[in-house]
Amino acid sequence: MTIHILATGTSRGIGAAITAAFAHDDVRIIGHSTWGSGDLLAADLSDPDSTRTLWQDAVNALDGRVDILVNNAGIFQPAPIDQSDDEWLTAWEWTMRINLTAAAELSRLAVRHFRARGGGRIINVASRAAYRGDSPDHWHYAASKAGMVAMTKTIARGYARDNVVAFAVCPGFTKTGMAEEYLASRGGDALLADIPLGRIAEPAEVAAAVRFLALEAPTSMTGAVIDINGASYVR
Numbered sequence: 001m002t003i004h005i006l007a008t009g010t011s012r013g014i015g016a017a018i019t020a021a022f023a024h025d026d027v028r029i030i031g032h033s034t035w036g037s038g039d040l041l042a043a044d045l046s047d048p049d050s051t052r053t054l055w056q057d058a059v060n061a062l063d064g065r066v067d068i069l070v071n072n073a074g075i076f077q078p079a080p081i082d083q084s085d086d087e088w089l090t091a092w093e094w095t096m097r098i099n100l101t102a103a104a105e106l107s108r109l110a111v112r113h114f115r116a117r118g119g120g121r122i123i124n125v126a127s128r129a130a131y132r133g134d135s136p137d138h139w140h141y142a143a144s145k146a147g148m149v150a151m152t153k154t155i156a157r158g159y160a161r162d163n164v165v166a167f168a169v170c171p172g173f174t175k176t177g178m179a180e181e182y183l184a185s186r187g188g189d190a191l192l193a194d195i196p197l198g199r200i201a202e203p204a205e206v207a208a209a210v211r212f213l214a215l216e217a218p219t220s221m222t223g224a225v226i227d228i229n230g231a232s233y234v235r
Contacts, residue, residue: 006058009074018072120163125148195229
């Protein structure tokens with residue numbers, strides 16, 4: 001049976017690599033971006049109503065059945081503590097809304113759908129920052145990704161009996177425009193020196209882990225978190 005997947009944030013970077021990773025599989029994958037283009041569904045995840053619409057659009061496009069949800073959409077914007085109170089809080093809430101709350105809303109809808117259909121999988125793209133934190137300008141980003149990991153483990157523990165499984169991947173720096181700009185702003189070589197592998201990850205490497213969790217990982221792995229960070233943080 002063809003597997004049906006909804007993946008968020010697939011217009012570029014890791015998301016685009018995730019879509020490409022399934023190219024040779026018996027899979028129908030529906031991607032998403034803020035504004036939509038081509039085959040991508042449109043949803044502005046900063047809008048609280050967007051997730052319900054996105055989920056229903058995906059269910060409709062996939063003939064009433066979604067088997068796997070990949071929460072990949074996210075933002076990485078600085079929020080220095082010397083901003084005004086209102087600016088800092090706005091940045092915090094915007095990041096939480098897109099990185100965590102939207103993923104939680106989609107996960108809730110997915111769990112309800114999966115329980116009614118005999119099971120399904122959720123894969124959350126979190127970050128190394130969930131465990132080791134991030135820069136002083138990115139408290140909110142680290143907190144949002146830690147929340148994704150905690151949510152993943154909670155879903156795994158809560159719904160395994162319903163054949164609903166959940167996994168997370170935690171990339172470190174990955175070769176996307178967002179990460180490369182950050183590396184350059186923080187000195188580049190100094191940050192690379194903190195990665196024993198000597199390089200940052202390729203989007204295709206993260207996508208390979210997502211594909212494995214979606215199609216090959218045994219259900220007994222539910223709750224697992226896979227690190228992809230060149231040994232820059234080991235647990």
